[in-house]
């Protein structure tokens with residue numbers, strides 16, 4: 001019984017966001033963190049491990065320094081970590097990224113009881129495409145926006161959180177579930193975990209390891225295999241400072257109506 005968790009290392013956008021002249025993120029000059037939704041996915045995996053004895057394996061596609069993040073996940077209680085890395089994979093858009101991660105997980109081996117967890121969305125790319133695309137490429141059912149996961153036998157029941165309510169959906173394993181922050185509060189690393197994390201091997205899946213997988217060829221990975229073309233990227237102008245109206249409901253409503261009328265909006 002395995003849970004694969006896909007985890008992305010992202011620039012910390014809570015501080016100063018550095019943008020290059022061409023409009024792309026200056027990733028090298030920014031601190032990196034584990035993508036927040038992915039920590040919720042890791043926590044969900046560890047809770048299922050604590051209850052049912054799953055083996056939890058984290059998969060990250062990224063450059064060498066992502067190892068540090070993977071060691072932190074091992075210190076939280078993840079059993080194994082795999083870094084999918086190679087210059088052939090560089091420049092991949094979401095289509096190629098999910099192609100490569102799907103091939104990597106499939107190479108490790110997906111069995112009947114297994115679950116794949118991803119974050120809903122990465123805070124840098126922000127597309128929320130990678131999890132669902134991995135499911136499509138592996139031919140697995142998927143449930144997105146999981147705010148609660150329960151298990152009975154091989155069936156998982158997921159509370160799928162929507163803006164105006166929720167859906168309860170049951171799914172058989174193997175399946176893909178994407179996780180949101182409402183799902184749980186991620187645990188901290190523990191001292192024993194930190195000590196053990198440095199003794200564990202992090203396996204690297206490079207191009208040679210994956211090149212014979214049916215999802216991988218030069219036309220489906222890296223920049224060449226990425227159908228996305230970025231026409232233009234720019235930093236939107238900052239919005240002006242908002243206006244606060246003070247007073248009771250009647251006063252502020254009248255004041256707002258007068259302002260809108262003055263601007264010929266109403």
Ligand SMILES: Cc1cc2nc3c(=O)[nH]c(=O)nc-3n(C[C@H](O)[C@H](O)[C@H](O)COP(=O)(O)OP(=O)(O)OC[C@H]3O[C@@H](n4cnc5c(N)ncnc54)[C@H](O)[C@@H]3O)c2cc1C
Pocket residue numbers: 006007008009035037038059060061062090091092093094095097098101117118119120121122123124125126127128129130131226228229230
């Ligand atoms: C033309 C083009 C070239 C690009 N070149 C590069 C590049 O050279 N280097 C680069 O870093 N980015 C590059 N990107 C960005 C890259 O495509 C996205 O960062 C990546 O595909 C993930 O998409 P996202 O950030 O929208 O993730 P989302 O789809 O929002 O992420 C959802 C979830 O998927 C999982 N996930 C996403 N990405 C990864 C990952 N890498 N490893 C493990 N799990 C993951 C996580 O669980 C995450 O929470 C490029 C994009 C384009 C369009």
